Amino acid sequence: MQLNANIPDGPLAEKWDNHRFASKLVNPANRRKYKIIVVGTGLAGASASATLAEQGYNVSTFCIQDSPRRAHSIAAQGGINAAKNYQNDGDSIMRLFYDTIKGGDFRSREANVYRLAQVSNNIIDQCVAQGVPFAREYGGTLANRSFGGAQVSRTFYARGQTGQQLLLGAYSALSRQIKTGKVTMHTRQEMMELVLVDGKARGIITRNIITGELEKHAADAVILATGGYGNAYYLSTNAMASNVTAAWRAHKKGAGFANPCFVQIHPTCIPVHGDYQSKLTLMSESLRNDGRVWVPKKPGDTRKPVSIPEEDRDYYLENKYPSFGNLVPRDVASRNAKEQCDAGKGVGNTHLAVYLDFSEAIRRDGQETILKKYGNLFQMYEKITDSNPLHEPMMIYPAVHYTMGGLWVDYNLMTNIDGLFAIGECNFSDHGANRLGASALMQGLADGYFIVGTSVANYLGSSDHTQVTTEDSEFKTAEEDVKNRLAKLLQASTARDEDKVTVDEIHKELGLLLWDNCGMARNREGLEKALQELPAIQDKFWNNVYIPGTGEELNQSLERAGRLADFLEFAEIMIRDALEREESCGCHLREESQTEENEAKRDDENFSFVSVWEHKGSGETPTLHKEALHFENVTPSQRSYK
Amino acid sequence: MSTSHNNIDLSLEIWRQKNSRTLGDFETYQLQSISTDMSFLEMLDVLNEKLTREGKEPVAFDHDCREGICGTCGAVVNGIAHGPEPETTLCQLHMRHFDSGDTIVIEPFRSRAFPVQKDLIVDRGALDRVIQAGGYVSVNTGGTPDGNAIPIPSPTAELAMDAASCIGCGACVASCPNGSAMLFTGAKISQFSLLPQGQPERKERALAMVKAMDKEGFGNCTNERECEAVCPKGISIRNIARMNREFVKASFF
Numbered sequence: 085m086q087l088n089a090n091i092p093d094g095p096l097a098e099k100w101d102n103h104r105f106a107s108k109l110v111n112p113a114n115r116r117k118y119k120i121i122v123v124g125t126g127l128a129g130a131s132a133s134a135t136l137a138e139q140g141y142n143v144s145t146f147c148i149q150d151s152p153r154r155a156h157s158i159a160a161q162g163g164i165n166a167a168k169n170y171q172n173d174g175d176s177i178m179r180l181f182y183d184t185i186k187g188g189d190f191r192s193r194e195a196n197v198y199r200l201a202q203v204s205n206n207i208i209d210q211c212v213a214q215g216v217p218f219a220r221e222y223g224g225t226l227a228n229r230s231f232g233g234a235q236v237s238r239t240f241y242a243r244g245q246t247g248q249q250l251l252l253g254a255y256s257a258l259s260r261q262i263k264t265g266k267v268t269m270h271t272r273q274e275m276m277e278l279v280l281v282d283g284k285a286r287g288i289i290t291r292n293i294i295t296g297e298l299e300k301h302a303a304d305a306v307i308l309a310t311g312g313y314g315n316a317y318y319l320s321t322n323a324m325a326s327n328v329t330a331a332w333r334a335h336k337k338g339a340g341f342a343n344p345c346f347v348q349i350h351p352t353c354i355p356v357h358g359d360y361q362s363k364l365t366l367m368s369e370s371l372r373n374d375g376r377v378w379v380p381k382k383p384g385d386t387r388k389p390v391s392i393p394e395e396d397r398d399y400y401l402e403n404k405y406p407s408f409g410n411l412v413p414r415d416v417a418s419r420n421a422k423e424q425c426d427a428g429k430g431v432g433n434t435h436l437a438v439y440l441d442f443s444e445a446i447r448r449d450g451q452e453t454i455l456k457k458y459g460n461l462f463q464m465y466e467k468i469t470d471s472n473p474l475h476e477p478m479m480i481y482p483a484v485h486y487t488m489g490g491l492w493v494d495y496n497l498m499t500n501i502d503g504l505f506a507i508g509e510c511n512f513s514d515h516g517a518n519r520l521g522a523s524a525l526m527q528g529l530a531d532g533y534f535i536v537g538t539s540v541a542n543y544l545g546s547s548d549h550t551q552v553t554t555e556d557s558e559f560k561t562a563e564e565d566v567k568n569r570l571a572k573l574l575q576a577s578t579a580r581d582e583d584k585v586t587v588d589e590i591h592k593e594l595g596l597l598l599w600d601n602c603g604m605a606r607n608r609e610g611l612e613k614a615l616q617e618l619p620a621i622q623d624k625f626w627n628n629v630y631i632p633g634t635g636e637e638l639n640q641s642l643e644r645a646g647r648l649a650d651f652l653e654f655a656e657i658m659i660r661d662a663l664e665r666e667e668s669c670g671c672h673l674r675e676e677s678q679t680e681e682n683e684a685k686r687d688d689e690n691f692s693f694v695s696v697w698e699h700k701g702s703g704e705t706p707t708l709h710k711e712a713l714h715f716e717n718v719t720p721s722q723r724s725y726k
Numbered sequence: 727m728s729t730s731h732n733n734i735d736l737s738l739e740i741w742r743q744k745n746s747r748t749l750g751d752f753e754t755y756q757l758q759s760i761s762t763d764m765s766f767l768e769m770l771d772v773l774n775e776k777l778t779r780e781g782k783e784p785v786a787f788d789h790d791c792r793e794g795i796c797g798t799c800g801a802v803v804n805g806i807a808h809g810p811e812p813e814t815t816l817c818q819l820h821m822r823h824f825d826s827g828d829t830i831v832i833e834p835f836r837s838r839a840f841p842v843q844k845d846l847i848v849d850r851g852a853l854d855r856v857i858q859a860g861g862y863v864s865v866n867t868g869g870t871p872d873g874n875a876i877p878i879p880s881p882t883a884e885l886a887m888d889a890a891s892c893i894g895c896g897a898c899v900a901s902c903p904n905g906s907a908m909l910f911t912g913a914k915i916s917q918f919s920l921l922p923q924g925q926p927e928r929k930e931r932a933l934a935m936v937k938a939m940d941k942e943g944f945g946n947c948t949n950e951r952e953c954e955a956v957c958p959k960g961i962s963i964r965n966i967a968r969m970n971r972e973f974v975k976a977s978f979f
């Protein structure tokens with residue numbers, strides 16, 4: 085496997101400019117001769133599709149949902165970062181770069197992250213021009229809030245619906261291009277396979293979710309914008325259809341998968357309350373601006389929160405981390421919540437929750453101000469739990485939220501397969517071992533609006549291109565493979581009736597295995613155990629799962645089974661990756677690697693690299709490659725938020 | 727959490743339809759011991775797990791975020807789009823609003839412009855096509871002025887945000903006796919007519935989107951206000967009035 089990050093020469097601040105100047109171009113008249121496939125219509129996919137179409141390419145865009153507007157990005161709540169320094173509080177591109185690379189615990193590339201900070205300001209301008217109704221100050225200028233891991237106010241927001249408004253902005257730009265005919269939109273189409281011709285990505289096989297028909301699509305380049313794999317854990321804050329299938333299919337065709345064990349567990353989610361539960365709901369991190377996190381000092385204190393006097397409360401984040409307080413990064417907040425609950429101080433029926441209390445903020449700023457900031461989140465919380473955060477503190481617990489790992493890409497966002505790009509959450513590029521709040525939206529839109537267009541031109545302008553059509557044998561073979569896979573899934577389960585299981589039962593089993601052993605804290609023993617237990621779950625899936633209906637119709641059980649089959653394979657490299665990384669870093673806490681104060685201990689000497697996994701064929705052990713990380717502009721320090 | 731931990735028994739009458747070419751009918755199912763902490767969709771999950779284990783076909787229904795924001799879910803529950811709770815999507819409706827022994831009738835969002843594809847799943851592509859007709863500001867990527875170059879008074883931004891909160895679920899269409907999409911379209915037209923960015927294309931947008939709405943087979947508004955009553959995001963029918971004004975101005979001035 086060849087891994088060249090293709091980082092441009094020159095000083096950090098000039099790399100992106102140098103690169104754009106050195107990149108090949110495709111002249112406007114020639115762009116219409118090229119076709120680009122974009123899979124996904126979240127922030128990354130919608131913005132890329134619209135931008136490439138504006139530039140003159142023919143774009144074919146795909147999504148699972150019935151409308152491109154419904155991609156998982158729609159659910160992002162809190163906000164999007166940019167280095168505008170509108171608040172005049174000392175922000176700059178350099179500071180956003182530094183915060184992001186430090187937040188990622190020095191496990192990402194300097195050049196990529198710096199570029200992200202550079203284009204962040206263009207994103208805000210672009211979205212404003214599209215009519216995104218960001219929150220405003222009374223004087224009419226854009227408002228900002230603070231987010232975890234930063235000491236400046238640089239987060240732009242639209243109430244608690246920032247993802248919705250940004251996605252609707254990108255969707256409107258996409259809709260405009262659908263209208264012009266430059267984008268052909270394929271909704272309710274699931275990518276099932278990647279097609280390579282002469283080693284280059286030249287198309288995909290999709291399944292029409294309504295009719296079950298398989299379709300072949302050819303193109304000159306393929307862009308995956310298919311989101312993260314958090315649903316490997318079954319319970320997560322991700323939308324139900326979020327999956328690893330597209331990325332995993334690409335991986336099995338040769339694309340390296342980077343840092344699969346880097347999973348972010350978000351500290352502020354509504355706790356699990358029953359085994360029927362289908363997903364976990366995030367309460368935006370922005371709440372930590374005004375909410376104070378605490379538990380009773382005494383384990384097993386069952387008094388109502390309001391009856392627990394101040395002196396019996398432990399505001400453990402404020403006490404332990406005086407300079408960041410409740411705004412410590414997510415991994416620190418999550419781990420500390422787990423620690424408190426493990427020590428018996430958890431609250432609520434399950435004792436797997438901590439309080440997030442707004443009473444002081446309400447006394448200070450008044451109900452109206454607090455409701456203006458968080459009204460819709462309070463409402464959502466009350467709908468789910470039947471409790472009103474104005475009167476009682478919220479109960480929260482960490483949940484799987486975001487995946488920093490993803491397809492390995494170079495500086496151009498191209499995978500190690502020529503012509504296959506990965507953007508947004510489905511790549512690994514910018515967040516290292518931990519993503520700061522409000523940076524995923526920034527990255528998705530940076531990739532889609534401002535970066536991938538340059539990369540696609542550079543690729544098309546510098547490579548010889550043969551014509552391919554869907555009649556070529558590679559497409560037929562790939563289609564056959566998909567057909568066989570679906571047939572295998574639908575094969576009547578040979579198990580006795582009482583041994584038959586449903587797709588969700590297996591998914592829950594996988595989820596629990598990962599949560600217990602590859603979750604907030606990991607150790608060798610647990611990971612080895614998980615690796616041993618995984619094959620039995622895989623076998624049970626293939627032998628005992630029962631999928632009603634046929635493949636030639638709308639069949640939601642079959643859709644879920646296909647995605648689970650890929651999660652079951654993917655889980656192996658997640659666990660192996662966690663096992664190999666013997667250091668703690670970012671969200672990844674290896675229990676064997678802690679400081680004397682029980683904080684995560686990074687090991688730069690041995691682990692300052694990106695791990696990249698190569699698929700070696702079914703049943704073969706995957707191979708680990710390492711892309712060494714070099715820091716020339718920042719000095720990796722042990723993170724401290726004290 | 728003031729979780730009450732009650733369990734209830736339910737009788738469900740659910741619309742079953744194999745695909746858009748066949749006729750459908752109601753089927754009745756019994757469910758026991760449903761926790762009142764479940765969401766409506768989790769209750770349907772329980773039913774589907776049960777049907778699957780019995781070797782029967784589960785009920786197809788649309789959903790994705792399960793947080794009330796993507797607009798994917800939706801069904802008519804006892805005659806009301808998204809069920810009995812105001813400003814609540816089906817995925818955010820919880821079983822504590824039902825009593826043991828209740829019969830719950832569940833049907834797809836029905837409308838001329840929304841053909842049923844299977845069971846509770848309908849095709850809402852017509853809404854996308856209305857947006858494609860003009861629900862955008864025509865700016866390309868790049869070359870836009872600084873975000874603070876256009877000051878927008880906070881109350882204006884808030885009004886635009888109220889309109890922009892629409893999740894495109896289609897409940898307004900399903901609940902309107904005329905199958906009108908005016909709340910949906912009015913919200914988008916309002917967002918842009920309120921904001922300075924929307925001014926250059928204001929007239930063309932209103933004309934094009936109204937025309938697209940008619941072409942898709944959506945009906946007219948006769949002030950029944952059913953749309954506003956079921957809207958999970960509380961979008962006000964003032965947006966329809968604003969759209970009408972925009973349309974009239976664009977047509978005659």
Ligand SMILES: Cc1cc2nc3c(=O)[nH]c(=O)nc-3n(C[C@H](O)[C@H](O)[C@H](O)COP(=O)(O)OP(=O)(O)OC[C@H]3O[C@@H](n4cnc5c(N)ncnc54)[C@H](O)[C@@H]3O)c2cc1C
Pocket residue numbers: 123124125126127128129146147148149154155156157158159160161162163164246247273274275276309310311312321322323326327329330366485486507508509510521522523524525526528
């Ligand atoms: C509840 C929540 C709140 C969040 N809040 C914030 C926040 O405040 N700030 C922030 O910066 N980040 C936030 N995030 C993270 C952020 O929302 C995501 O990382 C980001 O939106 C991902 O965007 P994306 O474009 O990469 O992918 P997605 O939005 O996940 O889109 C994936 C797309 O790919 C399609 N797709 C997937 N697989 C296939 C396939 N096989 N075939 C065809 N199509 C496929 C899907 O249909 C979809 O269109 C939040 C995340 C969650 C869960």
Ligand code: FES
Pocket residue numbers: 788789790791792793794795796797798799800815816817818
């Ligand atoms: S599933 Fe997204 S709004 Fe209900």
